[in-house]
Amino acid sequence: MATETSPLGLPRWNGWGDPALSKELPLAVRALLPALLGRVSRAQPAVSLSDVVLTPSALAAEDLAGFAAIVGDKAIAADAESRIRHSAxxxxxxxxRFRAARQNTPDAVLSPTDHDEVSAVLAYASEHDVAVIPFGGGTSVVGALTPERGRHRxxxxxxxxxxxxxLQLDEISGEARFLAGTTGPEAERLLSERGFELGHYPxxxxYATLGGFASARSSGQNSAxxxxxDAMxxxxxxxxxxxxxxxxxxxxxxxxxxxxxLFLGAEGILGVITELSLRVHRMPETRRFEGWTFPDFATGTEALRRVAQxxxxxxxxxxSDEAETGVGLAQHGRVGKALSKGCSAVTVFEGDADIAAxxxxQTARVLTAAGGRSTGAGPAEEWAHGRFGAPYLRDALLEHGVFCETLETATVWxxxxxLKAAITETIKSGFTDRGGKSLVLCHISHVYPTGAALYFTIIGNMHGEGVKTWAPIKSQVNDTILAxxxxxxxxxxxxxxxxAxxxxxxxxxxxxxxxxxxxxxxPAGIMNPGAVLPLTPAAQND
Known part of the structure; x- marks a missing residue:
């Protein structure tokens, strides 16, 4: 499970990741979509970056001068592209939303270099009534980066x-101290030079940063x-x-x-994490991969529960459940191809060779006794090879007018x-009620002794504007989750x-x-207004 640390190109301003890695929608998927979703509406054409219309910056010349005195002129960007790239x-x-010609953006982008500059920027912004949206890798999927002014000017x-x-690596204690803007790949590169790793792979x-991981209480694919x-x-x-x-x-x-x-999961509403110390470990001596198949999701769930406990x-x-297994989204390179019936699972073991073995x-004995059958190392190795590629497939689906979104939750075993049945039914009925069709895929992504996380991928045919159509469905799903x-x-x-x-x-x-x-x-309420805590009526935009 090699860590990808090679430099990536500048991310697409209106899509995911490096444009050079963008994927065409496989022919197998194109052939499958009409049978699953019926007629697919034509996608709204994307506007070019040069055609985007921005609201004029609300910052006065004295504001820019005040910020420049802290971070320097070159660390302030007020051009259209910089503002757009930091708007969502x-x-x-x-x-x-990026397909629309008019965009809501921050009035400027500041790029400080150290803790003292961050502190000074926040003090200035608080005194001069300027809201601040902390921005790391720009990968939030819950609206945490929307440039909300609230009541601020x-x-x-x-x-x-x-x-x-x-900043520091204590090899004896297994603890490393980083600046918070360090990306995941860069952290792993720096640690690997000393024979260590963090091992956090969401x-x-x-693209995401260590500070972003902390602020959102991230959970990676190696969490088991x-x-x-946050535990690191x-x-x-x-x-x-x-x-x-x-x-x-x-x-x-x-x-x-x-x-x-208080700050782990606060998403920038209380302040800005500038440095963090993390638990790290020696790079594993070996990695063992094995795929499994189960006759159904219930059997597989019981097997994972036994392993976790x-x-x-x-x-x-x-x-992966039957639907996700059936369309092959769980395995790199097989998207749209029918796999074996039942549900597929992936296991990976890392560490000292004897302990990993x-x-x-032990795990193989438990999974076999619970009704599982090994499919060898291949499926798990394929998953590891392509595990960061799913967002590119999402973008390809959007280009063909197919709505694709994810959501997640967790509950007790x-x-x-x-819970899975209730969420699936809410999504399907939400699309049906609006004249569309949907395919709901699900997998157990993280396990604990008392429960597990469910991760859903929704592929749908939306007639009309996707954002307006999805919003009420997502609202119903949120209600269903909590109920x-x-x-x-x-x-x-x-x-x-x-x-809300x-x-x-x-x-x-x-x-x-x-x-x-x-x-x-x-006290001035400048930190990421509207994120985590809904804005009060007094704090709404004028």
Whole structure:
């Protein structure tokens, strides 16, 4: 499972990733779509970057001079392309909005180089009524990067990617300290030079930053063995509008509440993470791959539950349902081709050769006893080879007028079947009620002793404007998730897309607590207005 650390080209401004890696929709998929979705509407033509119309910047000349005194003239960009590239994340609604000629963008983009510059920018912005949207890799899929002004007179994007590098590696303790703008591939490259790795590989790995992973409480594909990203964080340095905060330190501290957790998952509403210390480990001596097949999703789910609760130790374990297995989205290079009936699963084992072999043997015994059958190393190796390519396929589908979006949740093992069925039915009926058809695919992406995460891919035929058609369906899905014992987000985050549902999950008391903390350290309310916490009526745009 080689880490991809080679430099990538400048991402598409209105799509995913390096344009050189864009994919054509396979002929097999094109042939399959009419049978699955019926007539597909023609895609809305994308506008060229030069034709996009922007609202004039609301920043005054004295604002630009004030920011320039902090970060320098060359670290401020107010040109159209820079503003557009920092105006959204990479959800399907984000990409569909990019097809419009008029775009909502930040008034300027600032690129600080260190913690002190970030602190000074936040202090200036707070004093001069300018909202700030922290920006890392630009991969949010929940509206966390929308340049919302709220009640403020202007808004800037704070691009943190110049805060890049490894500051320290404690090889004895297995802890590394990084600047928060370091991307996933760059962190792995720096660690590998010393024989270490972080081992955090979400779908956004190639572009996302370590600070972004922390801010969204990311969970990578290796989470079964390496844990979630927030569990890897051992210390944080945070710049806020009212001062600096340093949290974390010796392991297992019981010195009051763990305040570091306030910033993990806060998505920039409290401040900007500028440095973070992370748990790292020696690069694995070996990797073992094995694919599995199960007669149905229920059997496979029970098998994964047994593995998770026995703790036999795969680094990766995933299970695709019948629909995802059937169209081949789970395996690189086989999209649109019929696979074997049933459900496919992937396992990967990393570490010391003897320990990996022992864990592999233990897991194989459990999966076999639960009704699984090994399909050899090939399927798992194919998955590992193509695991970062799915967003390119999403873009290809959009170009052909096919709506494609993802969503995720998590619940306890006893509720997996019920929640999955309810979400699937809500999506399908939502499309049907609007004159469309849909294909709903699902896999178990992350496992825990008490439950698992469900990751859905929705492929649909939408008649009319995709964003307006999808919004009410997504709203119904959010209602269904909370009504059936799921979480509003397992690893994508809250952003603006889920903010209206947060109170139903954490309670009004939880919302009051978050607002009280924000009011204390961001009294002007400039940090990412509208993300995580819905804007109050007084904080809405004028």
């Amino acid at each position: 994340g990479r959800s399907t609604p984000d990409l569909l 202007a808004v800037i994007a704070l691009d943190l990617r110049r805060l890049s590098g490894m 779908q956004s790995f190639l 063995g390496n844990g979630r990203f 964080v051992t210390a944080l340095r945070v710049a806020t509008p009212t001062g600096d905060i340093t949290l974390g330190g010796p392991p297992g501290s019981a010195a009051g509440p763990d305040l570091m957790r 026995l703790g036999t130790g795969p680094t990766v374990i995933r299970l 022992e864990r592999h043997a 006893a509720n997996i079947s019920r 059936h014992g799921g979480t509003i987000s397992h690893h994508h985050g809250v952003g603006r897309d889920h903010a 549902w947060l109170a139903r999950e954490i309670g009004e008391g939880g919302i009051r607590l978050l607002r009280a903390v924000k009011s204390e350290i961001d």
